[in-house]
Structures are given as C-alpha cells and as structure tokens.
Amino acid sequence: MIPTKAAIIDMGTNTFHLLLVELYADRFETIYKEKIPVKIGQGGISRNTIHPDAEKRAFHTLHHFRNLIDGEGITSIFAFATSGVRNADNGKEFVAKIKEEFQIDVLVIDGEQEAQMIYEGIRFSGSLNGETCLMMDIGGGSVEFIIGNSQEAFWRKSFEIGGQRMLDLFHYHDPILPGEVENLTVYLEEKLGDLVNAIKKYNPTGIVGSSGTFDTLTDIYFASLHETKLKTQQVFQLPREEFELIVQKLLTLNREERLLIPGMIEMRVDMIVVAACLIEYILKFVPVSTLTCSSFALKEGAIAELMGKHSQAVSLMSR
Incomplete structure (x- = not known):
C-alpha cells in the first residue's frame, strides 16, 4: 500500500504539538x-x-511548523x-488570522x-484491555475523563479545569501552601460531581493517564x-507508591x-504541582x-481516524 503523508498540529492550551507521519492501513510511521x-x-x-503575547508565541511556532511541513512536501494538514x-x-478571530497567515x-x-x-488515541496505544478503566488527559485549559474499555467508551466528559486554570486560581506560593491544596480540593469537589457519579455507576478498576503530565511523571x-x-514503547506503568513519593517532592519543593x-522538563514544571493534586483527588475514587500511562493522546487519535479513512480510500481505489 502506498503511504499517505500527513501533518497533525495539536494546538493545546499549554503545548503545541507537530506530528509528521506516513499513514498505512494499520499503522503509521513518524517522520518528525x-x-x-x-x-x-x-x-x-x-x-x-x-x-497578544500568547498570540505572538503561537504565530512564531506555527511559522516554524509550516516551514517543516512544506519541507516535507506535505499538503494534508489536520490542525486542532x-x-x-x-473558550476565548x-x-x-485568532483562527481566521491563522488561515490568512499560514x-x-x-x-x-x-x-x-x-x-x-x-x-481513540489511548485505545490505539494498546493501553486498554477488557477491564473498565477511567482515562484522563490533563490539558492546560481542560481535563478530559473517559470511562470505557478497549471496545467502547461508556461515558466521556470534558471539564474546564485544566492546569493553567488551576495554577491561576490556587498556586500563589512556591512551594504551594497546604491551604492552597485544600482550596483546590474543595474546587474539584464542586466541579467534578458528574465524574464521581459516573465512577459510581460504571465502577472502573483501572486508571489510564494520557500524555503530558503522565509522560513527565513516568520520566x-x-x-x-x-x-x-x-x-x-507507548504504554508505561507507574506504581502508586512511587507516584505518592513524587507528589510529596512536588508539594514541598520550589520551582x-x-x-x-x-x-x-521546564515546560511541565509549573503545572505539574496542581496536576498531581488532581490525580491524588481522583485516586480517592479509583484506588488503584x-x-x-499512555504516550498516545489526541493527535494519535486523529491519526487513528485518518488511517481508517486512508485504508477505506485505498480499498475503494482497488475495486
């Protein structure tokens, strides 16, 4: 099968990701x-x-990404x-400027x-089996929770409580104060009622964290x-005891x-404290x-969808 080249740009609240790939029917190969x-x-x-400063950084990065994409002669670009x-x-207006500029x-x-x-990204990584798991992805703006197994997602919801938001609201001192952690916990209790109800309903027995914070915790x-x-390797295991030791360090050390x-890594050093507090809170309800930890997340989910479309297109062409 002739591979198709594609570029995936994941414009997250904290991090912009670029992934250049060759797509096959059942796999992909990373170019860059x-x-x-x-x-x-x-x-x-x-x-x-x-x-305005954030927009400037975004445009500088997209200019760099565009050069890399053009250098590979890629015309299929999927940006999210x-x-x-x-929520801005x-x-x-920001999206319209990107269209005009790039x-x-x-x-x-x-x-x-x-x-x-x-x-889809977590499933693609091979992190799931027949066990019902609670999946979570901690972004800068939102946190996504999914309950499901390798066959299907029974429940999913996005909450606007991402790392940058928690950081702005609760992490005023460094190291973070116990009172700030308490305030954050109260906030999570207020915001995550739907999640707690879903956990009671579906009774997940495993936790899978994707990308970002979980990458750094396993590092x-x-x-x-x-x-x-x-x-x-796309799937890693982090023992609960080791996670607790890392959290103790994060709560007691300054930047x-x-x-x-x-x-x-520097890009994670600020948000990881509040993100770790969120994981601690979740462990009260799913005590694994x-x-x-899955290194695959949203952008690999996009690839999984594209691969499905690519294999369908090839099978249509070969008829």
Whole structure:
C-alpha cells in the first residue's frame, strides 16, 4: 500500500504539538515530531481571552511548523485547537488570522470531540484491555475523563479545569501552601460531581493517564530507577507508591528545586504541582495500585481516524 503523508498540529492550551507521519492501513510511521510550550492560556485564560503575547508565541511556532511541513512536501494538514481557543472571546478571530497567515484551517473541537479523540488515541496505544478503566488527559485549559474499555467508551466528559486554570486560581506560593491544596480540593469537589457519579455507576478498576503530565511523571519514575523509557514503547506503568513519593517532592519543593528532579522538563514544571493534586483527588475514587500511562493522546487519535479513512480510500481505489 502506498503511504499517505500527513501533518497533525495539536494546538493545546499549554503545548503545541507537530506530528509528521506516513499513514498505512494499520499503522503509521513518524517522520518528525516536536512539541513547543506556547502557553496560549498564559495571561488570558482566566479572562477568556488570548493575550497578544500568547498570540505572538503561537504565530512564531506555527511559522516554524509550516516551514517543516512544506519541507516535507506535505499538503494534508489536520490542525486542532482545544480549550484555550474554544473558550476565548477572540478565538474565532485568532483562527481566521491563522488561515490568512499560514493557509492552515484550524478545527476548534468541543470538549466531547476532544474526549473522543483522546479515547481513540489511548485505545490505539494498546493501553486498554477488557477491564473498565477511567482515562484522563490533563490539558492546560481542560481535563478530559473517559470511562470505557478497549471496545467502547461508556461515558466521556470534558471539564474546564485544566492546569493553567488551576495554577491561576490556587498556586500563589512556591512551594504551594497546604491551604492552597485544600482550596483546590474543595474546587474539584464542586466541579467534578458528574465524574464521581459516573465512577459510581460504571465502577472502573483501572486508571489510564494520557500524555503530558503522565509522560513527565513516568520520566521522573524511570530516572529514579536510572532507566530510560524506550521510544518504541507507548504504554508505561507507574506504581502508586512511587507516584505518592513524587507528589510529596512536588508539594514541598520550589520551582528551581523541582527543575532539578531528574526527568523533569521546564515546560511541565509549573503545572505539574496542581496536576498531581488532581490525580491524588481522583485516586480517592479509583484506588488503584498502578497507574497506566499512555504516550498516545489526541493527535494519535486523529491519526487513528485518518488511517481508517486512508485504508477505506485505498480499498475503494482497488475495486
């Protein structure tokens, strides 16, 4: 089968991802991938706007991405924007400027679509089996929760409580104060009632976290073992006890000290504290002994959809 080249741009609230791939019927091969901490929510997310400085960073990054895409001669570009853009009053204007400047059509997806694409990405990674799991993806603007197994998603919902929002609302001191953690917990109790009800209804017995925060948590864990994660591996296990040890460090160290933790990266060092508090809160309701971490998320979910379309197109052509 002749592969099709495609570019996927995931314009997250914290990070912009570029993935250049060759698509086959049942697999894809990565030509190139890059992630840049654009932080489009910084300075404006709490006021539902994209700050001019954030827009500048976004355009600088998209210019760089466009050059890489053109260098590979790729014409199929699939760009998605999530919480930071969909909730911004100037989001439509921002997307129109991108179209004009870079000839890239950005699809602003709603929370339901985002959760479904994340589920497809996690499923594609091989993280799921017959067990009912709670899946979670902690973005900068929103957090997606899905309950399901390798066959289907029974329940999914996006909550606008992402890392940048929690950071703006609760993390005023560094290290974070116990009182700030308490306030964050009260906030999560208020916001996540629907999730708690869904957990009671479907009774998941496993937790799968995708990408972002979970990538960094597993990097820290593997660094503590003096091991490196295999690039060919998409699924990693993080023992609960080890996660708790990491959380204790995150809650008691300041930014400079957190940066010195082996496995930590600068783009994650600020939001990881509140993200870890969110995971701690979820573990009250799904008390697992091991967290499963999928390196695949939304952009790989998009690839799974594209691969399905590619194989359908090839089978139609061969008739």
